[in-house]
Amino acid sequence: MKHSNMKNDSMIPPVDPPSLAERIRLDMDSFTPSEKRAAHLLLSHYPFAGLDTVAEFATRAGISAPSVLRFVTRLGFSGFPDFQKHLREELEAQLLSPLAKASPLDKSQGAPALASFAEAVIGNLRATVENIAPAEFDAVVELLSDPRRHIHFTGGRFTGALARYAESHFRIVRSQVDFIEGQPALWRDRMIEIGKKDVIVAFDIRRYQEDVTALCETAAKQGATVVLLTDPWISPIARVARHVLPAHIVAPSNWDSSTGLLLITEALVAAVTKRLWETAKPRMEAVERLRNEKP
């Protein structure tokens, strides 16, 4: 006679705990107003907000102690200490295994639209990584880590946003970083300052934009180094580019997906930040300090 009442303990031993935070998020609708306030406080400083006393938690959330108690009870804990114990254990587990992230938890059929789209995007990312020569990637990191260079980001209609995204990060990591609008009228005059010391990082995918191409050609003619992030069909900018990093972009959509480009961008940001850590760290700290001074 089997005692297999439990389904979970059959084969998969250490199933990643469905983080309490995630559960709270999903149940958010079913909470009363004051429970929501408790939930938001907890999630916004997860899980540290929950490690204080009930009174402290209640005050910070702007509700009463009993409401906090009702909140944790509703989450299924026998009491506040029980709740705290869970938080501690979760935190410890998470900290001990830094790679406990990709938690394949509930198999609740996600929105099919979203799920299938995601699978396609993931396929793109894998293909993108495989088709980029490590040497090329490293060379670009090297280039962007050179403090004597000026870095200019630019992009087309849709990819311009990615260029801005890159610029907003690199601007903090290092100096001499800016963004150039695609329209010729907006950059013509700036070109007089572009020379051998400059690097243009251009984002351009199909329906390649002529104005971005023109920008890069002009810059290259003046001696600038051009780095191109594009699609597998390669923008014509490649003719003047020193380095080309292509990303797969086809998705089940009427539009192309830029996720691969973003992946490369973020990987570049991460690598350059690490490379320039000695100088980047104080810059990041300074930015953080300024942020905190505002209020």
Add this chain to the structure above:
Amino acid sequence: MKHSNMKNDSMIPPVDPPSLAERIRLDMDSFTPSEKRAAHLLLSHYPFAGLDTVAEFATRAGISAPSVLRFVTRLGFSGFPDFQKHLREELEAQLLSPLAKASPLDKSQGAPALASFAEAVIGNLRATVENIAPAEFDAVVELLSDPRRHIHFTGGRFTGALARYAESHFRIVRSQVDFIEGQPALWRDRMIEIGKKDVIVAFDIRRYQEDVTALCETAAKQGATVVLLTDPWISPIARVARHVLPAHIVAPSNWDSSTGLLLITEALVAAVTKRLWETAKPRMEAVERLRNEKP
């Protein structure tokens, strides 16, 4: 005087806190036998062993409760709660500060940089998809497909670029789409036109920006519907948001990754485009025609 009064904070205020663990290790010799047992327990499960109760800690260390108390007193704390508070703060600071993550320099460099980054991002995407309620996603698609609504996109320092990305696509798919800059000075006056018919799509991840929150709160107060794309810790904007779509953002980088947010964005664009195909198709064709006429 024993200790130098000179503080090294003349210019660089908040640098590396001398972890309590380090101090304990250095002072180990000066401890009594039972204090040493306490110290060893704490160091071996630092700092979690210290987050339990005195009684628990004493039992695990194999000593009595008073010895534990004497131990923490000797470390300079006014009592056990004070000691615990310190541990929590230390832990929180270490975990939250993206600056702290870079302390142990790993040796992987070059080719693996992109590949391992990609794997982490893929993990994020999977986790993101699994944690979004299908109903929520569909509801947002429905909302953004309503031609009678005005759609406004906005975002913070880094996420603003994603908002622009979304806006540049939706602008073509449908009418009445725009982008709002985060700074209050730039949107204050526009708020008079925001009402029940408006939808605000806000992008906001940790180091949540107050100005974006203010924008959403103001808009919500006037009856607008707020859709929030955020991280698993949920921006405070959630208070006023009708729909919340969280994305996992932690990557092997000093920066958070926005790939999950981009995934959701693109999936929304794809779904809405399909939903509104009858009207979107002629719009897209018209845009293409205009592009070709320009030269």
Add this chain to the structure above:
DNA sequence: TCTTAATTGAAATTTTTGGTACAGCTTTTG
């Protein structure tokens, strides 16, 4: 509008926890 149900917090209550005094034991030292 009135009634009913749900939600919430002030205050009282109970439980737990941290803290202290003191006596026994161990080690050190003259």
Add this chain to the structure above:
DNA sequence: CAAAAGCTGTACCAAAAATTTCAATTAAGA
């Protein structure tokens, strides 16, 4: 070897924390 000093645990107490009660308030329904 004896006296002093230091260390440790038992037992108790005080303080603080969690929890329950219950009345007031608010929202929902008829």
